[in-house]
Amino acid sequence: MANTSRFLRTNGVHAVIGPDPWHANAFVLSIDNAEQSHVNLAEPHEVFYEYLRRIANAIDLVKPAGEPVTALHLGAGALTLARYIQATRPGSRQHAVELERELLDYVLDQLPLPAGTDLTTHVGDAREALCELPADVKFDVVILDIFSGPEAPAHLACREFYQEAAALLTPAGILAVNVGDEPGFTLVTSQTKTLQEAMTSVAAYGTTMLFSRRYPGNIILLGKNSPWPDGWTESLVAAGPHPATVMTGVELDELTG
Numbered sequence: 001m002a003n004t005s006r007f008l009r010t011n012g013v014h015a016v017i018g019p020d021p022w023h024a025n026a027f028v029l030s031i032d033n034a035e036q037s038h039v040n041l042a043e044p045h046e047v048f049y050e051y052l053r054r055i056a057n058a059i060d061l062v063k064p065a066g067e068p069v070t071a072l073h074l075g076a077g078a079l080t081l082a083r084y085i086q087a088t089r090p091g092s093r094q095h096a097v098e099l100e101r102e103l104l105d106y107v108l109d110q111l112p113l114p115a116g117t118d119l120t121t122h123v124g125d126a127r128e129a130l131c132e133l134p135a136d137v138k139f140d141v142v143i144l145d146i147f148s149g150p151e152a153p154a155h156l157a158c159r160e161f162y163q164e165a166a167a168l169l170t171p172a173g174i175l176a177v178n179v180g181d182e183p184g185f186t187l188v189t190s191q192t193k194t195l196q197e198a199m200t201s202v203a204a205y206g207t208t209m210l211f212s213r214r215y216p217g218n219i220i221l222l223g224k225n226s227p228w229p230d231g232w233t234e235s236l237v238a239a240g241p242h243p244a245t246v247m248t249g250v251e252l253d254e255l256t257g
Contacts, residue, residue: 006106015103017078017110023048027111029078031103037078039111044083050241051218054205055143055176056084057239058222061232062140062174068092069140072133072168074126078107079119081143086117093137097122097129127161130168138170145178152187162198166225175199175223185213192221192256199223204252205236208243211255 003018013032020026025042028035038048047053059081063069068091073082076098085092094117098104101123113119122129126146142165146156155161165175177195181187188204196202204211206219233246247255 004110006102008100008102010100015106017106027078029107037080039078039080039083041111044114045087047080047084049080050207051178051180051220052080053241054220054236054244055081055178057236058174058176058205058220059085059141060088060239061229061235062172063089070094070137070170071141071143072139073097073143073145074129074165075143075145076104076107076121077145078111079113082117082119083114086114090116092118094119095122095133095137096120097124097126099123099125127155127164130164133168138173139168140170140173142168142173142175143178144176147177147179147187147191152191157187157191157194159194159197162195162223166199166223169225171226173225177221177223178218179221180216180218182216183214185210185219188219189256192252195221195223200225201228201248202252203228203233203246203248204255205244205246207241208245211245211247
């Protein structure tokens with residue numbers, strides 16, 4: 001497939017999907033000339049981007065391997081993790097919310113989902129869309145992948161929104177927040193503290209060197225409405241990509257202090 005593009009009216013930028021020159025059957029979604037997502041249509045269980053791989057590792061822990069989950073994606077991108085969940089947990093029920101209607105249509109047209117995927121799409125603001133979800137559904141996984149850089153929408157980067165999202169979780173469910181930040185990690189610090197105000201336990205998961213605060217990168221915050229499970233830290237570190245660090249409890253308080 002040659003490069004194709006679509007104009008996104010809400011943000012006034014172009015989205016481009018083109019082939020990955022290094023991997024057959026793989027494609028890259030770029031928005032405003034910045035790479036956003038990577039999809040391998042032939043092997044959707046393979047997650048190429050490091051931060052998405054870490055969220056996938058957390059999803060792996062929610063239920064025994066192969067069991068279906070319910071998942072909510074706030075920020076759709078190329079639906080890489082929706083594809084991963086279908087590939088590794090067939091029969092899962094999923095919802096995705098995306099602000100850009102054109103982006104959803106473009107991705108679904110150019111990069112079809114795996115056969116059998118049960119995905120309901122919603123167009124609109126992530127917080128407003130929470131009210132539109134089926135009242136009888138609780139989610140094993142809620143993924144927030146909207147923040148980029150040190151700026152974040154105030155109505156999403158707040159305790160009230162995290163509480164609303166946390167209320168949608170099953171008792172053992174997780175809220176996974178991708179926080180991309182600059183050196184100093186101002187946004188990582190503020191969002192860790194905010195998530196701690198909203199949920200019982202919080203972990204920060206990322207490449208070890210990022211915790212020095214000297215480099216830009218992505219930290220995954222994982223929130224639960226129950227105590228942090230025994231063995232999860234070791235499992236996430238072992239799953240990589242390496243070297244990885246998971247901080248919880250007092251160690252995480254010292255990072256944000």
